[in-house]
């Protein structure tokens with residue numbers, strides 16, 4: 061009893077002291093927290109609550125069981141596939157481009173040019189990106205026509221379709237690889253010349269330097285950035301919607317149709333689907349920041 | 361034939377020449393320092409020995425093998441970097457064992473050699489730490505062990521201690537020298553700290569603006585500098601301009617005041633301008649009897665340096681200083697006071713004129 | 722990149738703010754407000770990143786202490802020391818937000834506001850050539866913003882330019 065009182069008393073004093081000293085600080089960040097609560101936390105919390113309620117607002121876990129029906133599982137699977145493919149392909153392409161520009165001994169303007177392009181391309185997404193691809197690689201697109209007239213190549217007869225998995229992946233690639241370039245170029249800059257020289261001095265070849273030193277140092281950044289690319293593609297809606305007119309069954313498209321009331325016919329299930337997205341995004345961001353911290357620790 | 365032999369080595373970048381006419385022969389087991397101010401080409405020379413730069417002309421030999429154009433990973437040369445350059449993704453033991461792993465040595469052999477190296481640098485208990493968990497001094501020790509683990513024939517150190525604080529610097533440099541002696545490894549040590557060079561080296565190569573100024577033992581470099589540059593850079597000599605009054609007797613004048621050199625100035629003519637060096641530790645104030653030469657000047661500054669007191673005196677144009685041992689009963693002159701200082705003839709050295717050929721070995 | 726994708730965020734917002742007690746979507750003004758709030762939320766991660774980079778680069782503590790020792794009060798420090806030093810970070814964050822928001826589709830569509838994004842979407846479904854023209858306009862706007870980011874950021878530490886995909 062006494063102990064509890066003491067402890068309690070102690071804590072109160074502490075709070076009072078701190079309260080006085082930090083009150084202005086809290087006042088300063090209050091608007092941010094209010095805003096975040098209203099427009100980030102509340103909507104998210106609503107999804108959580110909604111996902112464990114049935115139509116009559118009774119508690120249920122049924123929705124999480126129902127998530128495993130084919131249409132939902134397929135949409136998630138498709139989203140994951142396209143995100144993984146574009147993250148890995150974009151990541152590898154972006155890495156080699158950045159490698160060439162940073163360590164390839166090319167003139168400086170190549171690097172500046174690539175970085176500027178990447179800055180633009182990684183931000184050029186959504187509806188206009190879809191239009192740009194339709195105008196170039198669509199059935200009547202410019203590049204399609206060009207290939208036809210120049211080489212007699214009919215890409216749509218050869219099995220290409222912009223409105224397919226391959227076409228959408230290609231479109232996503234346009235913002236995926238530049239993002240990789242932007243994030244990995246500074247990491248490549250961080251490879252010290254001394255490391256390479258020290259390894260050469262100890263007898264290592266260029267390949268051994270990459271195998272034992274450069275790649276292990278870069279690996280967390282590489283993986284982390286690819287995970288970021290994954291999340292980037294996973295949460296994308298506008299590009300896919302504008303390209304395929306909402307017929308391509310991605311998780312985001314499914315949620316869009318659910319908002320419009322076109323599918324599922326069960327609000328709780330819709331919330332559960334949305335919550336699933338948040339969980340996957342949250343996981344990838346968690347792994348990303350974990351990997352990021354790991355690299356930072358090494359390179360302090 | 362010397363063990364390490366640099367023959368007329370020259371290196372230029374674009375237009376600028378970083379190293380010129382570099383001739384040096386290092387014997388097996390010798391500890392040689394490159395000493396010189398920033399930008400004088402010490403690192404460039406070292407990097408040519410390691411193979412990171414290719415000489416524009418000239419030849420580098422180790423043990424009678426021409427290695428001038430060998431890639432760095434095929435040279436029997438170990439290097440310790442100023443920035444340590446430890447691999448951040450490897451633990452201490454893996455860093456030290458890296459070269460052996462590359463050389464495809466067996467696991468057991470690597471383990472025992474790493475153990476041996478760790479013992480050598482007194483860091484057994486740190487084997488499983490990452491570089492970021494070590495202090496600067498510890499990191500540099502690991503870098504040394506890593507370079508030595510592959511048993512190179514020549515060890516190169518590029519200002520290995522310059523990133524460390526003064527105390528650990530002194531301790532570590534002695535440790536480096538002890539290890540070098542124990543292994544008997546031929547070593548080139550780059551520094552711009554003259555005390556470091558003087559205290560460690562068998563021989564010192566003093567460099568300035570890409571050229572060798574003088575090569576010699578610390579004793580020679582300190583006591584018999586051959587150029588004004590060496591005199592002013594090594595030790596704390598006063599370099600004064602003087603006019604020859606009588607070459608045959610060694611009579612010269614500094615700012616109009618005549619003094620005598622110990623020896624005749626063979627080759628000089630009356631009226632010629634020469635540079636002489638004056639040792640601060642052999643100059644003393646008025647009262648002391650020793651010294652046949654004397655100069656009169658005004659005290660300009662008095663600096664307390666602990667065990668010694670440094671007094672700056674202005675002649676007409678020249679400024680020079682001398683040191684007095686500190687003792688509680690020392691009676692110091694006042695600033696602005698006129699004093700007469702005395703010094704023996706031998707305290708005065710004739711430095712070759714700056715434009716003469718740099719001294720070779 | 723935000724943990725909550727735009728489509729999920731607008732989903733949650735619609736459900737909360739389309740019925741009492743917070744029926745913001747009843748009026749156009751309310752919906753516009755909601756739209757703005759959504760965009761601000763979307764911009765938080767990279768705005769934070771930009772400012773964080775800026776703050777790290779300038780050593781706030783030393784600057785603040787130096788200013789305090791010279792007799793500056795809090796308002797002066799904030800307005801005349803910190804914010805001018807963050808100019809680059811704030812501006813690049815702002816331009817990035819502009820790029821993202823100007824053609825934003827997801828929020829505007831589901832909140833049913835006639836913004837540039839939904840307009841493009843609509844045109845894309847009904848016209849053949851205009852969408853390509855819109856894509857070019859959009860690309861030019863993006864170029865301009867990224868160009869401005871690079872102009873204001875010249876000589877300053879690299880700012881993040883990542884807003885994430887849509």
Ligand SMILES: Nc1ncnc2c1ncn2[C@@H]1O[C@H](COP(=O)(O)OP(=O)(O)OP(=O)(O)O)[C@@H](O)[C@H]1O
Pocket residue numbers: 373374376377378396397398399400401402403404405552
């Ligand atoms: N890669 C390079 N390209 C052009 N010039 C260079 C290069 N490396 C060195 N130099 C020039 O060569 C000269 C000698 O440089 P070096 O690094 O050898 O000097 P240092 O004696 O090691 O100086 P410090 O004590 O500062 O390390 C300098 O003038 C430098 O600017």
Ligand SMILES: [Mg+2]
Pocket residue numbers: 402403404518
């Ligand atoms: Mg150097």
